[in-house]
Amino acid sequence: MADQRAGRGPAITCAALAKTFGTGPAAVEAVAPLDLTFAAGELTALVGPSGCGKSTVLRMVAGLEAPSAGTVTLDGAAPADLQGEGALAMAFQDASLLPWRSVRGNVALALKLARKPVDLAAVDAMIARVGLAGFENARPAELSGGMRQRAAIARCLVTQPRVLLLDEPFGAVDELTRARLNTDLPALWQAQGTTALLVTHSVREAVALADRVVVFSSRPAQVVADLRVPDLLALDSAEGRTLMAEVTAALSQGWADDPGSGRHAAQ
Numbered sequence: 075m076a077d078q079r080a081g082r083g084p085a086i087t088c089a090a091l092a093k094t095f096g097t098g099p100a101a102v103e104a105v106a107p108l109d110l111t112f113a114a115g116e117l118t119a120l121v122g123p124s125g126c127g128k129s130t131v132l133r134m135v136a137g138l139e140a141p142s143a144g145t146v147t148l149d150g151a152a153p154a155d156l157q158g159e160g161a162l163a164m165a166f167q168d169a170s171l172l173p174w175r176s177v178r179g180n181v182a183l184a185l186k187l188a189r190k191p192v193d194l195a196a197v198d199a200m201i202a203r204v205g206l207a208g209f210e211n212a213r214p215a216e217l218s219g220g221m222r223q224r225a226a227i228a229r230c231l232v233t234q235p236r237v238l239l240l241d242e243p244f245g246a247v248d249e250l251t252r253a254r255l256n257t258d259l260p261a262l263w264q265a266q267g268t269t270a271l272l273v274t275h276s277v278r279e280a281v282a283l284a285d286r287v288v289v290f291s292s293r294p295a296q297v298v299a300d301l302r303v304p305d306l307l308a309l310d311s312a313e314g315r316t317l318m319a320e321v322t323a324a325l326s327q328g329w330a331d332d333p334g335s336g337r338h339a340a341q
């Protein structure tokens with residue numbers, strides 16, 4: 075039952091979603107039963123201690139990892155259905171570009187795989203948008219790590235996905251470029267009405283980019299705080315600093331032994 079409005083992202087619902095890797099004494103419970111809904115067209119940042127299960131949640135939303143229990147639905151559809159429509163895009167930290175293809179070739183391929191018309195002007199415009207104008211013909215090996223990440227982001231956004239899943243996509247990008255991408259890219263996906271999830275270790279990035287910040291406890295991931303980011307929040311305002319302090323406090327609380335003791339704030 076996909077959303078009929080053109081291009082608009084679906085709501086994402088995780089219902090009693092859980093994941094345990096392995097069995098017996100060696101089993102690792104990565105995600106305890108989790109109930110979370112991400113609103114259509116919103117960008118939600120997921121933050122939490124290293125190894126708490128953030129990527130696992132993202133991979134289950136992407137349909138790359140089967141849940142041990144519970145479900146993920148996107149406006150009622152399974153992740154695989156959106157994958158099939160080319161409506162779901164992901165960028166991971168390790169920016170896996172095809173090494174034998176140019177930047178232009180990699181970005182254009184995303185359109186082909188999504189069964190969309192390959193418009194080279196749109197491809198080059200997206201490459202310019204992530205600051206890679208002039209590198210259209212470069213192969214990934216000729217780019218820095220940060221440039222490869224930017225090319226991977228261009229590859230994601232060129233298809234105008236309805237769902238965008240970003241796992242530390244700016245990890246290898248320097249501060250200046252990151253600041254530029256942080257101001258430039260949200261406008262792109264907001265205009266497209268994309269529903270986006272962003273896993274990040276940066277509280278500043280989470281608050282700067284997201285409409286909502288969900289803070290997880292240490293493994294298995296459970297929600298310890300769920301905070302709304304006011305529109306047009308200035309990070310250096312008193313309100314911005316207070317919100318970042320709240321996220322940071324929830325993160326330290328998330329490291330505590332009793333993850334269930336957290337609070338569930340704004341929705």
Ligand SMILES: Nc1ncnc2c1ncn2[C@@H]1O[C@H](COP(=O)(O)OP(=O)(O)OP(=O)(O)O)[C@@H](O)[C@H]1O
Nearest residue numbers: 095102104122123124125126127128129130131293
């Ligand atoms: N394929 C797998 N097989 C076995 N264990 C796994 C697998 N993937 C993840 N895990 C385990 O699940 C737990 C959660 O991992 P996950 O990558 O989701 O955490 P994360 O919060 O994204 O971590 P980080 O912030 O460090 O990237 C970890 O203990 C990890 O070792």
